[in-house]
Amino acid sequence: MKSILKLKTMDDIEKELSIILSCEKKQKSDITLSQIFDFLAESIELSIQGIGSTSKRSTINKLLGKYKFAKLISSGHYTKTNQIPGFPPRDLGDPESAQLRLKTSLTAFRLHSGPFADHPVFGDLDKKQWEKIHGILASFLFGYIQLFGDEKLRFAKDRESKKDRNLSDKKQNHHHQKKKEDRGDSKPSGHNSRKWKNKKKSSYKGNKNQGGGQK
Template sequence: MKQENRGLNFKSLDDVIEEVRRLAKGGYNKKGNWDLGQMCSHLADWALYPIDGYPSAPAPIRAVLALIRITSGKKQLKKVLENRGFGKGSPTMKESVPSDTLDEEAQIQRLADALHRLDQHPGPFHASPLFGDLDRSTWIEMNLIHAEHHLAYLEPKF
């Protein structure tokens, strides 16, 4: 089930950074477990994985991901793109779970740099462990949806 996203509908990677800076400046209330710095760290990691490569998962996890990718990966991708969202509580790789104490401004800049790299990267891209090979526009769309998913857990105070 898709979570409510408080009306977020990013059209560009610049929209993501604009929203992040707006939250940093105006303040927010957390509706989930992560603060803005943690979200920016996580989003930066996932923006860079298609460019730099994914962390290696343990063999049993790789086998499960391969099975899903082969049997239903494209169907799941289509669902994410059509619904513009992931299910609440969707699992993530432990390598992309941020630590509890991060410098918010540094993570905002790290995300801005990562999204700029993604925007400028002509390819090729590393295949998604779950969805397989994706083209540039799909990678960008997935990052917009991913940002909507996480930033929805921060309710602006303004």
């Protein structure tokens, strides 16, 4: 199953999660919300808590892991559940707890600076690489959820996000302009024209003194 979602960061996952929780929804298959949220949360938790839990990998496995990672990043999505070890997990039947667990894990990942655990397939990954993996996994898992009314909500959230970005850009530009003025980089109007006139005047005097006219 190829998802149309393209989640690349933890912020993307959180925004999509908020849309899922705000919309009416139903399952597209026998995979439940509890399974989806729990599995994604567990993946995030293991990336920051599973340090040293994986066995040593041979050189061949390391190279194979890097190849598989590059291939997944290049394609940008999972296509089959058998590409994801351990999925689907056992259904614990508590979507509210799974939802809270996922939110907590997202916050924990954002605050965690390292070290990070090895991926069971891809091997050694840093924070940015793990974030890409979580984004691709979330895109795939959230594809199991059918939403109603999400287009309208997405439009509203995108519009709100654009307004925030524009406001931030304006504040930043104003701040840079003020810093220039404080340093004296900004010249008062008319400064350059006066300087040009002075140059012209001095040049004229020089020509007059050196001229051969009557004295």
